Amino acid sequence: MNLISPIRKFYYLKRLQRNQWKGLEELRELQNKKLRKIIKFAYENIPFYHDRFREVGVKPQDIKSKRDLKKLPILTKKEIKENFEDIVNPELDLSEARVVPTSGSTGTPLKVVYDQRGDDFSKAVNLRSHIENGLNFYKKWAIMGDARTVPPQTFFQKFGIFRIQYINLFDDVEKQVQDLKKIQPDVFTGYPSQIELIAEYLNDNNDELNIETVFTTAELLDNISRSKISKNFGSDVIDLFGCIEVNRTAWECEEHMGYHMDIDSVAIEFTKNNKEVSPGEWGDIIYTTLFNYGMPLIRYDVGDRGVPSDEACKCGRGLPLMDKVLGRKGDFIKLKNGKQLSPIPFHLAVKHTKGIEEAKIIQKKKDLIIVKIIGNENYSKKTNSNIRNKVKEICGKNVDVRVHEVDEIRKDSSGKIRMVKSEISET
CATH class of the missing domain: 3.40.50.12780 (ANL, N-terminal domain)
Incomplete structure (x- = not known):
């Protein structure tokens, strides 16, 4: 030994x-x-x-x-x-x-x-x-x-x-x-x-x-x-x-x-x-x-x-x-005006929205964000509009926010859950 x-x-x-x-x-x-x-x-x-x-x-x-x-x-x-x-x-x-x-x-x-x-x-x-x-x-x-x-x-x-x-x-x-x-x-x-x-x-x-x-x-x-x-x-x-x-x-x-x-x-x-x-x-x-x-x-x-x-x-x-x-650079939301937003407000928006069991916020373009949500027992159609409005409030009215109900949100290969992820260039 x-x-x-x-x-x-x-x-x-x-x-x-x-x-x-x-x-x-x-x-x-x-x-x-x-x-x-x-x-x-x-x-x-x-x-x-x-x-x-x-x-x-x-x-x-x-x-x-x-x-x-x-x-x-x-x-x-x-x-x-x-x-x-x-x-x-x-x-x-x-x-x-x-x-x-x-x-x-x-x-x-x-x-x-x-x-x-x-x-x-x-x-x-x-x-x-x-x-x-x-x-x-x-x-x-x-x-x-x-x-x-x-x-x-x-x-x-x-x-x-x-x-x-x-x-x-x-x-x-x-x-x-x-x-x-x-x-x-x-x-x-x-x-x-x-x-x-x-x-x-x-x-x-x-x-x-x-x-x-x-x-x-x-x-x-x-x-x-x-x-x-x-x-x-x-x-x-x-x-x-x-x-x-x-x-x-x-x-x-x-x-x-x-x-x-x-x-x-x-x-x-x-x-x-x-x-x-x-x-x-x-x-x-x-x-x-x-x-x-x-x-x-x-x-x-x-x-x-x-x-x-x-x-x-x-x-x-x-x-x-x-x-x-x-958070990670890849978790920051990048807007057209050059501003970068921390993932923290997005985390809090999800936590404070009634009816959401899990969520993932994905930035596809500088003016397009997809929110995937899994509802819980308090979910209603109003949940979608509430989370959309909260995300738009953080990002600004010129960003298109689309909410999709899903059955599963996959973890990363590491087992981590990245609630906020940007798929556009970090530069």
């Missing part, structure tokens, strides 16, 4: 737990130190970055802090797919690495490679966000996921530490509730859309689950969903943020003042037209990983948007805050 990996994870975790209480300036200096190191490594060892830096006339010594990253081009998903072999560390033995495919819900999946140290560090970052919100070594932990891809038991789990059991995302809600009752977890992590369905089932059947903390991740969590989950589970709801390519990047604490950004593991930029936005403004989220030398991602445009904050959290942690997550 390989003992190096679990010991290393524990070591990283303890360092990360100490980091969060450092002052912001000390954390920024730690971030810049790690940034300079991985930039130098990428230039000297990764063919793609060596060529890229030379093309724009940048040398490693030109990148001294996060502010200097704007000297480098943005890295796109397309470039990663086309240059995969040249972005992976040529000295890395892939048989000893962790190769992770993304879900591909917005197109062809891409692969990300983690070296062993990077993978252990990444998992420690994820553990920090859970442990700081109530998880401990001996609590039972249920995770909602694809049962076909459940990983083997780890060294820790064989000794009863982090006893993770999996709830199949693709089972029906009644079966998921039965499994949760059988497991009786202290902590539950999963997609908010599916956890909300479980919460509704509990409410409709006057049933309950005694779970201390519910963690939501991988989808946009709106306030109505949060309230419904919290009420029907009787639990605090902690939202987590990140992506498969980088793993955990930000998370809520018990104060719910925003998302603590893991700046000791990733440099996060919020940009609009390659210029950093001010606190309170939305920007495209650009990641530079600071720990994965198997496949460094430098100025990677993940496709998400968020709003940075300059407030300090009441909890006292030095990790800075992101005010809120606005």
